[in-house]
Amino acid sequence: MATGLSAIFMANRAALLRFLRARGAGEDAEDLLQDMWMKLEAKDLGPVSDPLPYLYRMANNLMLDRYRSATRRERREQDWAEGAGGVMADPTEDIAVDDRMVLNEQLDQARAVLRDLGPRVEMVFRRFRIEGVGQRLIADELGVSLTTVEKDLQKAYRAMLTLKQTLDTE
Amino acid sequence: MNEEALGWVVRTRDPDFADWDGFTAWLEADPAHASAYDAMMLADSELDSILPPEPVVMPVAANDPGVRTRRPLRWIGGGAIAAALVATVSIAVLNRSDIYSVTTRPGETRVIALDDGTSVALNGGTTMRFDRKDARFAALDTGEAAFTVRHDAANPFRVTVGDTVFEDAGTIFNIVHTDAATRIGVSEGKVIYNPQAEAIALPAGRALAEDAQGLRVMDIAPAAVASWRQGRLVYANAAVGDISQDIGRSLGVTLTATPGARAMRFTGTIRLDRDPALFFAQAAPLMGLTAVRRGDGWLLQEGPTKEGNGPQS
Numbered sequence: 001m002a003t004g005l006s007a008i009f010m011a012n013r014a015a016l017l018r019f020l021r022a023r024g025a026g027e028d029a030e031d032l033l034q035d036m037w038m039k040l041e042a043k044d045l046g047p048v049s050d051p052l053p054y055l056y057r058m059a060n061n062l063m064l065d066r067y068r069s070a071t072r073r074e075r076r077e078q079d080w081a082e083g084a085g086g087v088m089a090d091p092t093e094d095i096a097v098d099d100r101m102v103l104n105e106q107l108d109q110a111r112a113v114l115r116d117l118g119p120r121v122e123m124v125f126r127r128f129r130i131e132g133v134g135q136r137l138i139a140d141e142l143g144v145s146l147t148t149v150e151k152d153l154q155k156a157y158r159a160m161l162t163l164k165q166t167l168d169t170e
Numbered sequence: 171m172n173e174e175a176l177g178w179v180v181r182t183r184d185p186d187f188a189d190w191d192g193f194t195a196w197l198e199a200d201p202a203h204a205s206a207y208d209a210m211m212l213a214d215s216e217l218d219s220i221l222p223p224e225p226v227v228m229p230v231a232a233n234d235p236g237v238r239t240r241r242p243l244r245w246i247g248g249g250a251i252a253a254a255l256v257a258t259v260s261i262a263v264l265n266r267s268d269i270y271s272v273t274t275r276p277g278e279t280r281v282i283a284l285d286d287g288t289s290v291a292l293n294g295g296t297t298m299r300f301d302r303k304d305a306r307f308a309a310l311d312t313g314e315a316a317f318t319v320r321h322d323a324a325n326p327f328r329v330t331v332g333d334t335v336f337e338d339a340g341t342i343f344n345i346v347h348t349d350a351a352t353r354i355g356v357s358e359g360k361v362i363y364n365p366q367a368e369a370i371a372l373p374a375g376r377a378l379a380e381d382a383q384g385l386r387v388m389d390i391a392p393a394a395v396a397s398w399r400q401g402r403l404v405y406a407n408a409a410v411g412d413i414s415q416d417i418g419r420s421l422g423v424t425l426t427a428t429p430g431a432r433a434m435r436f437t438g439t440i441r442l443d444r445d446p447a448l449f450f451a452q453a454a455p456l457m458g459l460t461a462v463r464r465g466d467g468w469l470l471q472e473g474p475t476k477e478g479n480g481p482q483s
Contacts, residue, residue: 019190022197024204039325056190060182061323067208068215103219110220130221131387132362132371134186153180154173161176161213164220 006040008051016059023063032062106167113163117156124149125156175206179214185369218373268302274313277422279399284308287320288327293398295419314419316344316396321359334380337362343372344396348415351381357395403440410434410457414470417453421446424467431459431470 009016013033020029036058114122120142127133127141128149139149178196181187197203274280276295283289286305292298296313308317309330319327319338327338331347341359345352354361355377363370363378370387372378377390394404398420405413411432418425423446436457443449450461450468459470 015191015194019194019197022194022204024197024201024208036324042325050188053188053190057187058324064208064211065323068212071212106220107222111222114222128183129217130371132185132369134369135184136186137368150177150180154176157176157180157214160217160220164213164217167220 005051005054006037009037009040009055012052012055016055019056020059020063023060025063025066032059036062109167110160110163113159114156117159120144121152121156124152125160128153129156172206172210175203175210178207179210183214185365221373268304269299270302271297271299271311273297275422276419286322286327289318291316291318291396291399293419294422310345310347312347312349314344314346314398314416316342316399318342319359326362326365335364335366337365342395346412346416351379351412353377353379353412355390355395357392397439398442401442403442404438405440406437407435408437410436410459410470413440413457417442417449421449425470426464426467427459427470428472430472434458434472 016036017029017033020032025032036055039058114125117125123142124138127138128135135146135149135153139146142149174196178193181189182193197207272280272282272292274292274294274296278294280292281289282292282298282300284300284305288305290298290300290308293314293316296315297311298313298315299309299311301307306322306325306327307330308327317327317329317338319341321327321338321341327341329336329338329345331345331352334352336343336345336354338359338361341356341361343354343356343359343361345354354363354372356372356374358374360374361372363372368385370378372387375389375392377388377395379386379388389406391404391406394406397404398416403413403416403420409432410427413436414425414427414432417423417440420442421444434457438456440453440456443452446468454461454470455473457470458473460473461468461470463469
């Protein structure tokens with residue numbers, strides 16, 4: 001498999017290892033790197049437009065998945081201990097009708113929060129967070145600077161994360 | 171709230187993010203940074219449940235926030251570049267002898283189980299290609315297929331549709347591909363449209379259509395995704411032109427529609443019936459249409475009885 005990706009991987013092995021360690025992988029960093037290598041070996045990707053960012057992205061996703069499953073396990077154990085049935089609602093599961101009503105109320109509150117941020121901030125946040133569009137493209141579309149888009153996003157995130165926190169503690 | 175961590179969430183979440191050295195330096199500055207970032211990323215992903223699913227709307231004049239023009243956005247410029255990038259990848263992947271192709275006749279369905287636990291259900295009139303050596307690859311050349319993907323974040327499942335690539339993020343989804351359009355609906359998990367280019371994320375309950383009018387993102391009831399597998403077709407404000415293609419594929423009948431009928435729209439559920447005569451007797455009135463036999467096939471036309479003298483739209 002002499003694709004460019006594995007050559008880039010080998011050339012940047014040390015930097016990727018350093019990233020995984022900084023990212024909190026600790027002594028598992030080597031193993032994670034080995035997992036990445038096996039996956040790259042196995043799949044013959046063909047040309048990737050930006051190989052190094054792709055590899056970093058892959059490493060970062062591995063760490064996010066680790067954190068997510070650890071947190072989920074922790075919460076499940078906690079629920080179990082509190083006698084809540086031991087099963088945490090999976091976000092992908094079907095939602096019961098009364099939960100659906102609560103959810104609709106929460107959506108209305110989220111809509112209000114986004115509206116209050118003003119049309120540009122709302123637009124930027126929706127494009128970025130819901131549609132997954134890059135900030136450079138959004139800036140070009142709206143004819144504003146990249147810095148403005150980033151500030152808009154931080155503003156919207158702060159408002160939405162605060163709302164989510166309020167809803168969760170209610 | 172950790173402002174620095176939030177800044178890095180916003181930056182690294184960008185599909186074009188490239189400053190991984192800068193990110194590493196920030197992480198190394200303090201061991202607490204990594205966990206702050208992880209916690210913030212988790213909080214970010216938990217926003218999914220309260221994100222209003224409406225299509226993106228263009229901002230209107232600031233002094234008139236009450237009135238909104240609901241205009242789906244289109245990406246014209248980016249599309250050509252995206253297509254060019256993806257084409258390189260597809261050619262490199264497809265010119266190999268391990269590729270095999272599966273075709274269903276109209277009205278016939280078939281389920282392909284891939285080695286990694288993923289299953290692909292092909293509706294009638296569909297041609298797909300798979301790779302014996304790579305269970306994470308599939309290409310939909312024409313027709314309709316429903317995907318139930320075993321998710322692996324580091325090795326995502328990718329479906330190539332023409333010049334477009336869909337990448338799963340733990341997912342059940344359905345893709346229709348005809349000469350004129352590509353439509354995808356997501357019922358569970360998330361799919362990324364052209365991850366190397368536009369990278370539009372489609373969470374459950376979202377759909378994307380790409381046709382002569384451009385690219386649009388919209389809502390879809392998760393239960394309506396791949397409903398053909400349960401012998402039903404579920405629509406919200408869908409064009410009869412698209413619906414008649416779905417029916418033709420699912421029942422294996424040749425179905426045409428008059429231009430007037432094609433332009434009409436339908437919301438509701440149509441139950442599929444193996445007997446075309448029975449099916450059309452029930453389904454056509456539901457859509458405000460009549461179906462007549464034409465040679466070997468059927469023709470959908472606008473209803474014969476127009477009530478009153480109202481304007482005909």
